Amino acid sequence: MSLPLEAVRRLLPLLPRSTESALSLHQAIRSRKGEAPVTDAVRRVATVAERSVEGFRVVTLTPKRPSGAHLIYTHGGCYTFPLRGLHWGLLARIVAAARVSVDVPLYGLAPEHTATDAYRLLDAVYDAATAEHPRVFLGGDSAGGGLALGQAQRYRDTGRPLPRGLVLIAPWLDVTLPPAQIAEVAALDPLLAPDGLREAGRLWAGDLDVRDPLVSPLHGDLGGLPPTLVVQGDHDLLHPDAVELARRMHAAGSPVELRVTRGGFHVFPAVGALPESRLAVRRIAAALRG
Structure with a gap:
């Protein structure tokens, strides 16, 4: 663990946790703002375009010398808070x-929207991407990582072309967060708390069961999936599920690489x-080039 990582990790408990409880989550939802605008850092490396798909904004980033690979992120x-500057x-x-x-679909957030709404949007974005690009990857962080895995399972099952690979950064894979599995790591995580997260998962599920693979893809079939890179920290409430995902994918014959960073907090690559x-970014880039 580097000294900068240790320093940041010690400062994080000073931040308020919107997921501390169901009440704190709803309070944070009521005061949330919109998506962060595209930053100058993005505009320095890519041209930026926007379009509307299924009534939602999709931002597309195109590098000055594209490799031919395309990522839907x-x-x-x-599932309740918008994209931020760190993203x-x-x-x-x-x-x-x-x-x-990169396509960045700005999907609708809970409680106004649910997983069912998101997949309608993501299906349309994916169908357009696979028609245009020869190599399409799916990726995301935290809740977005769960969506990326859920999409891959869905496209396998619906006969669509599989993505070339998956890049999952601290993915949220089981919104039920079974207490026995997270008890030890919960005391280490400075950012996430289980009670508020479970409430967010319940809101996101809508009419679906919280264990439905569209909501909690860890409960879905993990066979027949493309090569998957999982980037994870071990001081993250979601670390146990990342380990379990790698174990189950390996058992199901799906290629998976799990990279765990000692002392890493939730979505530390941001x-x-x-x-x-x-x-972590070098490893992600290698996966996207491969």
Whole structure:
């Protein structure tokens, strides 16, 4: 663990946690703002275009020298909070390192929208991307990582072409967060708390069961999936599910690489100044080039 990572990790408990309880989550939802605007860091490495798909904004980033690979990236925020500046910073570094074009679907958030709404949008974005690009990847962080895995399972089952690969950054894979599985790591996580997250998962499920693979893809069939890179920290409430995902994918015969960073907090690659973050982006870029 680097000194910068340790320093950031010690400061994080000073931040308020919107997921501390169901009440704090709803309070945070009531005061949330819109998506962060595209940053200058993104505009330095890519041209930016927007379109509307199924009534939602989709932002497309195209690098100056594209490699031919295309990434559909779904952002995190426990399905209730919009894309933030840190997401744009992470995407800028991925675009620069991999020369990959990126679609960023700004899907509707809970409680106004649910998983069912999101997949309607994501299906349309994916169908357009596979018609245009020879190599399409799916990726995302936290809740967005769960959506990326859920999409891959859905496209396998509906006969669509499979994505070339998956890049999952601290993915949220089971919104039920079974207490026995997370008890030990919950005391280590400075950012996430289970009670508020479970409430967010309940809101996101809508009429679906919270264990439905569209909501909790860890409960779905993990066979027949494309190569998957999982980037995870071990001081993250979602670490146990990442380990379980790798175990189940391996058992099902799906190629998977799990990279765990000691002392890594939730979605640590978004903090670009950390040596561990730079290494994670290099690994992500290698996966997107491969």
